[in-house]
Amino acid sequence: MTMTTFFVLAGLLASTLTTAQRVVLADIWKPDFELTNGTILGSNATLSKRQFNSVLTQKSDRSLYWINVTIGTPGQKQSMQLDTGSSSVLVPATGSGLCSLLPCDILGSFTSSLSSTFSNTGQSTTVGFVDGGSVTGNWFYDTVRVGGKAIKSQLSVLGTSGSGLSEGVLGIGFPASYPTINHNLAAQGVIASNSYSIWLDSLSSSSGTILFGGLNTARFVAPLKKIPVLGSTNADGSVSYNLPSVALTRVATLQGSTRTVQTPSGYSEPAMLDTGTPVTILQQSLANAVIAALGASYYPSGSTSGNAVIPCAAASNSQSINFHFSGTSGPTINVPISQLVLANLGTVSGVAWCQFGIYGAADSENLATVLGDSFLRSAYAVYDLDHHQIGLAQTLHNGGAANIMEIGASGIPIGDDA
Numbered sequence: 001m002t003m004t005t006f007f008v009l010a011g012l013l014a015s016t017l018t019t020a021q022r023v024v025l026a027d028i029w030k031p032d033f034e035l036t037n038g039t040i041l042g043s044n045a046t047l048s049k050r051q052f053n054s055v056l057t058q059k060s061d062r063s064l065y066w067i068n069v070t071i072g073t074p075g076q077k078q079s080m081q082l083d084t085g086s087s088s089v090l091v092p093a094t095g096s097g098l099c100s101l102l103p104c105d106i107l108g109s110f111t112s113s114l115s116s117t118f119s120n121t122g123q124s125t126t127v128g129f130v131d132g133g134s135v136t137g138n139w140f141y142d143t144v145r146v147g148g149k150a151i152k153s154q155l156s157v158l159g160t161s162g163s164g165l166s167e168g169v170l171g172i173g174f175p176a177s178y179p180t181i182n183h184n185l186a187a188q189g190v191i192a193s194n195s196y197s198i199w200l201d202s203l204s205s206s207s208g209t210i211l212f213g214g215l216n217t218a219r220f221v222a223p224l225k226k227i228p229v230l231g232s233t234n235a236d237g238s239v240s241y242n243l244p245s246v247a248l249t250r251v252a253t254l255q256g257s258t259r260t261v262q263t264p265s266g267y268s269e270p271a272m273l274d275t276g277t278p279v280t281i282l283q284q285s286l287a288n289a290v291i292a293a294l295g296a297s298y299y300p301s302g303s304t305s306g307n308a309v310i311p312c313a314a315a316s317n318s319q320s321i322n323f324h325f326s327g328t329s330g331p332t333i334n335v336p337i338s339q340l341v342l343a344n345l346g347t348v349s350g351v352a353w354c355q356f357g358i359y360g361a362a363d364s365e366n367l368a369t370v371l372g373d374s375f376l377r378s379a380y381a382v383y384d385l386d387h388h389q390i391g392l393a394q395t396l397h398n399g400g401a402a403n404i405m406e407i408g409a410s411g412i413p414i415g416d417d418a
């Protein structure tokens with residue numbers, strides 16, 4: 001939040017006027033310890049996200065981003081995965097079977113009897129996971145605090161049993177049949193629109209920020225280019241927006257001054273901008289081309305899909321990938337190879353191997369393209385859920401003091417429509 005001060009000189013009088021922006025800033029952070037794997041879906045979700053599995057060793061650089069919130073009155077601390085690809089708040093119940101699976105002592109859990117604002121709906125639900133796991137719990141209403149701001153009567157799931165979950169989840173995607181926290185922040189007047197901006201900072205940084213209801217021009221290289229979210233057309237002709245997907249229209253690899261376009265002309269593929277996926281998943285044929293061009297390979301050697309690895313030393317190569325969106329006037333995000341060389345998996349025959357930040361998925365799969373954290377760290381992404389629009393610009397590290405703009409009812413206030 002910034003404070004604007006005007007000095008109005010009228011005779012000897014000076015008066016001060018303060019304008020407050022309706023934005024909520026929260027830090028998001030990467031854990032420095034390992035969790036079991038598992039990717040959560042929104043309740044009643046119709047589309048699945050893919051499970052991320054580790055290779056070579058048990059180590060996995062999940063690198064998901066967490067947000068600290070409180071639930072209830074007085075607030076009970078929770079560290080939850082921040083997920084643009086799902087839409088539920090899911091918190092484990094203290095002392096439940098779920099807390100024997102999750103590190104509730106570290107990440108938090110919720111004790112409903114200690115909250116004066118807790119309201120049970122009496123309705124149970126089951127939240128499904130891609131890998132076949134699921135969590136059972138109850139819908140409840142209570143106050144959720146994010147970035148110090150209260151969201152009253154937020155409908156959330158209190159998980160009591162299940163499998164496959166690694167942590168609580170704060171889903172901030174498009175609303176399912178119930179309102180998300182970002183929807184409620186806007187509906188309750190804390191922010192001026194259902195929107196937020198995500199800045200993950202670089203791979204070496206342990207934290208980034210989410211700015212609900214605003215954007216920070218000191219964290220990206222202008223111009224910001226605005227492109228439509230892809231909806232799905234229903235039988236009756238209406239359009240539904242379920243996922244933050246945009247059109248990926250060209251991918252090129254760069255090596256020094258040599259640029260190689262890796263996609264066929266006319267390429268256009270829905271690509272989800274998902275904080276809840278640690279890597280970037282491309283259609284198999286495209287992933288194969290990019291993996292080969294950057295000197296990565298599949299593991300185990302001889303396999304033709306799945307997990308990719310790269311010598312860790314490649315992080316200092318002068319290679320990168322350009323991702324182009326929504327045609328020739330749309331945004332281009334450059335992802336340097338330094339941002340794609342992830343966890344060190346171990347040394348084989350004297351070579352240290354790292355996890356590569358790009359994986360392949362069968363072209364036929366639903367959601368074959370997911371631009372996860374290994375992509376998003378190179379971008380500044382503004383999600384305007386009210387107008388089904390996403391603004392993308394190249395990230396800016398060390399951009400100095402914040403310069404925050406509110407996103408009002410008319411949408412993202414700056415940038416070019418592509």
Ligand SMILES: *[C@@H]1O[C@H](CO)[C@@H](O)[C@H](O)[C@H]1NC(C)=O
Nearest residue numbers: 027028029068077079106207
């Ligand atoms: C979030 O909470 C955890 C656990 O209390 C703490 O270690 C961490 O520093 C917090 N992170 C931020 C960004 O507030």
Ligand SMILES: *[C@@H]1O[C@H](CO)[C@@H](O)[C@H](O)[C@H]1NC(C)=O
Nearest residue numbers: 035036037038051052053131
């Ligand atoms: C991670 O997921 C895979 C595939 O679902 C499973 O086989 C493995 O046991 C999981 N690892 C842990 C530590 O839960």
Ligand SMILES: *[C@@H]1O[C@H](CO)[C@@H](O)[C@H](O)[C@H]1NC(C)=O
Nearest residue numbers: 043044045125139176177178
């Ligand atoms: C989930 O789906 C069931 C069956 O269609 C429906 O009754 C229920 O209201 C839905 N729950 C939510 C939270 O959307």
